Amino acid sequence: MYRYDEFDERFVRERVEQFSDQVARRLDGSLTEDEFKPLRLKNGVYLQLHAYMLRIAIPYGTLSSRQLRQLALIGERYDRGYGHFTTRTNLQFNWPKLRDVPEILGLLADVEMHCIQTSGNCIRNVTADHFAGIARDEIEDPRPTAELIRQWSSQHPEFSYLPRKFKIAVTGAEQDRAVIKAHDIGLRIRRHPDTHETCYEVSVGGGLGRTPMIGKVVRDYLPKADLLAYLEAIMRVYNLEGRRDNKYKARVKILVHETGLEEFTRRVEAEFAELDGPSINADPAEVSRIAAYFAPPTYRALPERSTALETARAGNPDFDRWVEVNTTAHKQPGYAAITISLKPVGEAPGDATSEQMRLVADLAEEFSFSEIRVTHAQNLVLPHVKLSDLFAIWRRLGEAGLSSANIGLITDIIACPGLDYCALATARSIPIAQAIARRFAEDTRQKEIGELNIKISGCINACGHHHVGHIGILGLEKRGIESYQITLGGDATQDAAIGEILVPGLAAEEVPDAIERIVAVYLEQRQAGESFIENVRRLGLAPFKAAFLELDRAA
Amino acid sequence: MLLDRNGPASDSWTHSDGAAIGNIPLALVPWEALPEALANRVPGQQIGVVVPGSLAIAEIEALLPELALIAIGFPAYSDGRGFSLARRLRRAGFTGRLRASGPLIVDQFAYALFCGFDEIALPASSAGRQPAEQWQRALSHVGARYQRGYGDGGNILDQRRAKRLAQAAG
Ligand code: HEM
Numbered sequence: 115m116y117r118y119d120e121f122d123e124r125f126v127r128e129r130v131e132q133f134s135d136q137v138a139r140r141l142d143g144s145l146t147e148d149e150f151k152p153l154r155l156k157n158g159v160y161l162q163l164h165a166y167m168l169r170i171a172i173p174y175g176t177l178s179s180r181q182l183r184q185l186a187l188i189g190e191r192y193d194r195g196y197g198h199f200t201t202r203t204n205l206q207f208n209w210p211k212l213r214d215v216p217e218i219l220g221l222l223a224d225v226e227m228h229c230i231q232t233s234g235n236c237i238r239n240v241t242a243d244h245f246a247g248i249a250r251d252e253i254e255d256p257r258p259t260a261e262l263i264r265q266w267s268s269q270h271p272e273f274s275y276l277p278r279k280f281k282i283a284v285t286g287a288e289q290d291r292a293v294i295k296a297h298d299i300g301l302r303i304r305r306h307p308d309t310h311e312t313c314y315e316v317s318v319g320g321g322l323g324r325t326p327m328i329g330k331v332v333r334d335y336l337p338k339a340d341l342l343a344y345l346e347a348i349m350r351v352y353n354l355e356g357r358r359d360n361k362y363k364a365r366v367k368i369l370v371h372e373t374g375l376e377e378f379t380r381r382v383e384a385e386f387a388e389l390d391g392p393s394i395n396a397d398p399a400e401v402s403r404i405a406a407y408f409a410p411p412t413y414r415a416l417p418e419r420s421t422a423l424e425t426a427r428a429g430n431p432d433f434d435r436w437v438e439v440n441t442t443a444h445k446q447p448g449y450a451a452i453t454i455s456l457k458p459v460g461e462a463p464g465d466a467t468s469e470q471m472r473l474v475a476d477l478a479e480e481f482s483f484s485e486i487r488v489t490h491a492q493n494l495v496l497p498h499v500k501l502s503d504l505f506a507i508w509r510r511l512g513e514a515g516l517s518s519a520n521i522g523l524i525t526d527i528i529a530c531p532g533l534d535y536c537a538l539a540t541a542r543s544i545p546i547a548q549a550i551a552r553r554f555a556e557d558t559r560q561k562e563i564g565e566l567n568i569k570i571s572g573c574i575n576a577c578g579h580h581h582v583g584h585i586g587i588l589g590l591e592k593r594g595i596e597s598y599q600i601t602l603g604g605d606a607t608q609d610a611a612i613g614e615i616l617v618p619g620l621a622a623e624e625v626p627d628a629i630e631r632i633v634a635v636y637l638e639q640r641q642a643g644e645s646f647i648e649n650v651r652r653l654g655l656a657p658f659k660a661a662f663l664e665l666d667r668a669a
Numbered sequence: 670m671l672l673d674r675n676g677p678a679s680d681s682w683t684h685s686d687g688a689a690i691g692n693i694p695l696a697l698v699p700w701e702a703l704p705e706a707l708a709n710r711v712p713g714q715q716i717g718v719v720v721p722g723s724l725a726i727a728e729i730e731a732l733l734p735e736l737a738l739i740a741i742g743f744p745a746y747s748d749g750r751g752f753s754l755a756r757r758l759r760r761a762g763f764t765g766r767l768r769a770s771g772p773l774i775v776d777q778f779a780y781a782l783f784c785g786f787d788e789i790a791l792p793a794s795s796a797g798r799q800p801a802e803q804w805q806r807a808l809s810h811v812g813a814r815y816q817r818g819y820g821d822g823g824n825i826l827d828q829r830r831a832k833r834l835a836q837a838a839g
Pocket residue numbers: 160162167199200201202206278279281296297298320321322323324365529530531535536537538575576577578579
């Protein structure tokens with residue numbers, strides 16, 4: 115994992131002092147609330163329905179045991195003993211007090227963490243594949259790139275007052291687990307077909323919100339050394355030309371759309387051509403300095419298979435099922451990555467109590483080189499676990515209610531905070547997720563249905579990624595009543611797609627039945643081995659729509 | 670209120686609404702009036718121009734050698750276009766004074782200097798609430814930055830490099 119050097123340390127301490135000063139200036143009236151707002155947002159402080167909310171950056175979703183313990187402590191001391199992991203791999207506390215925030219920032223700085231740019235019209239926390247450095251389909255580890263971007267984008271003198279927020283994601287694998295196509299900039303590390311050098315494919319203009327769009331490629335093969343200069347070119351074009359007249363049209367996706375991909379690309383390339391790369395880019399020694407922190411840990415040489423594991427699996431069907439669903443093959447023989455589900459049936463997706471955080475921190479320390487990852491699907495990962503340790507870990511997770519075997523299945527639902535916490539919400543999302551999870555709780559049923567992503571947002575802002583859910587649920591408000599729109603066919607991977615509307619407006623109680631209906635069509639019509647999303651792609655919406663029409667006629 | 674990196678400064682420029690600049694020694698004119706003002710210029714007279722953040726660099730590039738000051742208007746503190754325009758003007762070789770004109774906030778002072786501005790001209794409404802010492806203090810909260818090429822020295826990447834070289838040498 116990356117560790118701060120003296121410069122990073124000083125930089126973060128300065129931010130704490132700076133924010134304390136900003137809070138003081140707001141309290142004495144030097145700053146108006148309007149002027150203070152972007153400053154508190156850039157430090158992760160939102161004003162919400164019940165209280166202030168604090169969003170803590172977990173850059174590219176990587177945490178150490180020490181950091182997770184500190185988050186547990188903050189949750190206990192300044193909040194109500196739990197935190198909420200978000201789709202941008204951040205952690206949110208829902209109940210801190212404004213006057214406590216500088217102190218919390220100090221505690222975070224003690225463990226090399228911060229809230230910088232988790233909100234506001236700036237470059238946000240950078241995200242990456244949660245299986246970085248582990249996945250067998252990886253071409254190159256995306257974390258050094260993400261860390262370089264984290265540093266470069268922090269307090270950028272030129273790009274801190276953009277037209278709108280700006281999100282960057284990086285992947286280095288064949289399969290996209292970082293939803294890069296739904297980001298303002300998505301970077302994919304790939305090999306150049308002729309030179310075999312690793313390069314970046316650069317996509318711009320993805321984004322969800324009220325006008326969902328899939329990112330478009332502006333550069334097929336960007337030499338890695340040119341990264342920062344190329345980012346500077348994109349950002350400058352956007353900062354100067356992005357719309358500022360309407361906040362709903364201010365994201366870069368709208369600029370790309372209105373300018374046209376070809377013309378937008380031309381402007382970026384023209385700007386890039388003017389730049390003096392060597393004076394902007396990080397020198398190779400700096401790039402290697404960062405990369406060295408992400409060198410693989412010292413694994414033991416182990417056989418590919420573990421007989422201890424196989425015996426335990428044979429003797430315990432629940433454990434067997436959990437291993438099948440929640441573990442991922444590791445580059446290193448004899449190891450696996452575990453995904454810990456934060457979606458136990460009936461709980462709020464992505465919530466973890468301070469005790470649970472401590473347990474995960476302990477397990478990571480004992481079994482996974484003190485490393486934890488946060489996924490955009492709001493789960494946690496222990497990245498490097500010996501196969502022979504899986505059984506012991508599963509038992510301990512079970513005692514804390516963390517052994518749900520549902521990763522990627524119908525109850526592994528992404529949901530935003532919705533009307534329970536969010537000031538912008540038009541409907542509840544957590545209770546909808548809970549109701550669906552309860553309906554499909556039974557293991558055999560989940561297994562039969564297989565991979566199916568449900569994603570729920572409590573308003574058009576789409577924090578719950580509903581547009582790219584296989585089944586997306588959007589909570590709206592119609593004449594004072596919550597009303598849920600269902601979309602079908604969204605996809606968050608390398609085959610990114612925006613879902614299409616299946617049903618426009620359902621009452622909250624009707625949602626679980628509607629999901630049943632959709633699932634029934636799939637189970638009836640699927641071909642051997644066909645997953646839900648493949649089935650929807652093959653059949654289109656028609657048979658699913660028909661099922662709803664029958665329902666109406668029957669009623 | 671006018672501020673530069675050393676604190677409050679006095680403004681020796683005279684605003685003119687149009688191109689009628691007579692023999693004012695330092696005349697600051699609106700962008701629309703610039704061609705005419707340049708044509709009216711008398712020997713020894715210096716011209717400055719107020720431009721919007723939306724101005725395309727191509728429109729002003731050829732005139733840069735004629736100008737002693739460019740004031741970029743910030744309609745609101747949240748409108749960051751001026752930072753990028755300042756960078757492009759410096760890149761195009763403008764060596765005169767660059768002024769950020771508008772309701773900026775204290776926390777943008779360091780950014781403005783790093784992007785190539787020399788001074789900030791604040792409207793009275795913001796200057797009243799944000800006295801000069803707050804602007805100076807805000808500068809002290811901003812030390813080294815991660816970006817190369819913004820302002821003199823002081824960037825973290827180059828400091829790391831210097832440290833590496835020193836270690837290799839010694
Ligand atoms: C509770 C306080 C929150 C507020 C006020 C809030 C506000 C917003 C707004 C206004 C947008 C739309 C921005 C746009 O389209 O330009 C948005 C998008 C988004 N938010 Fe949130 N959000 C909150 C919580 C969350 C949480 C908890 C998550 C993660 C679970 C999250 C993740 C996202 C994501 C992924 C997007 C979509 C990104 C995109 O449009 O490309 N937000 N949020």
